[in-house]
Amino acid sequence: xxKQTKIAAKILTSFLFILFLLSPRPAxxxxxxxxxxxxxxxxxxxxxxxxxxxxxxxxxxxxxxxFDMAVGETILKEEFLxxxxxxxxxxxxxxxxxxxxxxxIADLTxxxxxxxxxxxxxxxxxxxxVIAKRGPTNTGSNxxxxxxxxxxxxxxxxxxxxxxxxxxxxxSRHISEITGGSQAIEKASQKLARKMIEQINRKIGx
Numbered sequence: 001x002x003k004q005t006k007i008a009a010k011i012l013t014s015f016l017f018i019l020f021l022l023s024p025r026p027a028x029x030x031x032x033x034x035x036x037x038x039x040x041x042x043x044x045x046x047x048x049x050x051x052x053x054x055x056x057x058x059x060x061x062x063x064x065x066x067f068d069m070a071v072g073e074t075i076l077k078e079e080f081l082x083x084x085x086x087x088x089x090x091x092x093x094x095x096x097x098x099x100x101x102x103x104x105i106a107d108l109t110x111x112x113x114x115x116x117x118x119x120x121x122x123x124x125x126x127x128x129x130v131i132a133k134r135g136p137t138n139t140g141s142n143x144x145x146x147x148x149x150x151x152x153x154x155x156x157x158x159x160x161x162x163x164x165x166x167x168x169x170x171x172s173r174h175i176s177e178i179t180g181g182s183q184a185i186e187k188a189s190q191k192l193a194r195k196m197i198e199q200i201n202r203k204i205g206x
Contacts, residue, residue, distance in 0.1 A: 033123035033204065034086040035154075038113055039073040040106035042131045044146065044181030049106035049129065052090055053099050053116065071182045072130035072150055072189040079193030083201075093120040110153075110160065117157040124163060126196070128152025130188065132181035135171070146172050148184035150192050154200055164199030168192040 040051040050070055077087045090097070097119045103112045108127060117125040128151050135145035153165040170187030174180030 032084050032086055033200075034088055034121065035080055035124045035126060036088045036090075036117050036120055036122035037073045037076055038108060038116070038125060038127045039070060039076065039150075039152065040108075040129045041070045041072050041185070042129075043071065043185065044132050044134065044177045049131075051106055051108075053097075053108065054104040054106075071185045072128075072148075075186050075189035076126065076152075076193050079190060080197065083197050085197075088120055088122055090120075096120050110155065114155075114157050114160060122157050124154055124200070125157055126152055126154045130185055132184050134177065142175050143173050144175070144177055144180055146174065146177065146180035146184045148181065148188040150185070150188045152192060152196065154196055161203075163203045164196040166192050166195045166199075168195065 038051070038053060040049040042049045052070070052073075081087050097116060099116065103116070106129060110127070113125045113127045130148060130150035132146055132148040135147045137144050148170045149167065150169075151165075151167040154163045155161060156163055168188050168191040170184040170189070170191065172180050172183035172187060174183060
């Protein structure tokens with residue numbers, strides 16, 4: 001009887017393992033997916049959105065450009081790196097990227113982002129926008145209030161499957177409006193990163 005129970009347990013374990021292997025899951029080339037970020041940003045004092053894919057042209061050497069002006073994208077990259085994701089550095093793969101004039105816009109379509117993601121071999125693209133604005137100011141105070149909102153969606157390059165999405169906000173107070181705006185963006189981006197990492201991990205079974 002004991003022998004039969006052990007055999008039955010082994011059969012059940014094998015059956016469950018086969019079901020696990022056959023269950024639909026996002027397929028990535030690595031143990032952890034490689035992620036490309038495409039976050040358009042408008043900080044205090046900027047009249048337009050700043051985004052790296054708008055800089056690609058024959059006249060501009062993308063390798064010579066600085067990408068740290070985009071606070072939101074930088075923070076998202078740091079948070080994902082800390083969780084073990086393979087984050088793509090655009091300056092290291094610029095020769096693989098082709099950006100048509102039609103794609104040099106802040107509100108890039110999902111299809112366009114996927115095409116650029118394929119160029120660099122990304123498994124996941126995180127596309128979004130972040131904007132910082134001045135908040136109410138107390139009369140007689142040099143310290144201003146600044147608010148930032150960020151929205152983003154993560155999707156699998158292979159089939160467009162949405163892995164995560166969200167919208168978060170951040171608030172800061174500072175004497176400098178540029179620093180205050182950057183701090184608000186940083187806070188909003190950190191919150192969004194944690195939210196999206198949790199969503200992606202659930203999808204890929206980590």
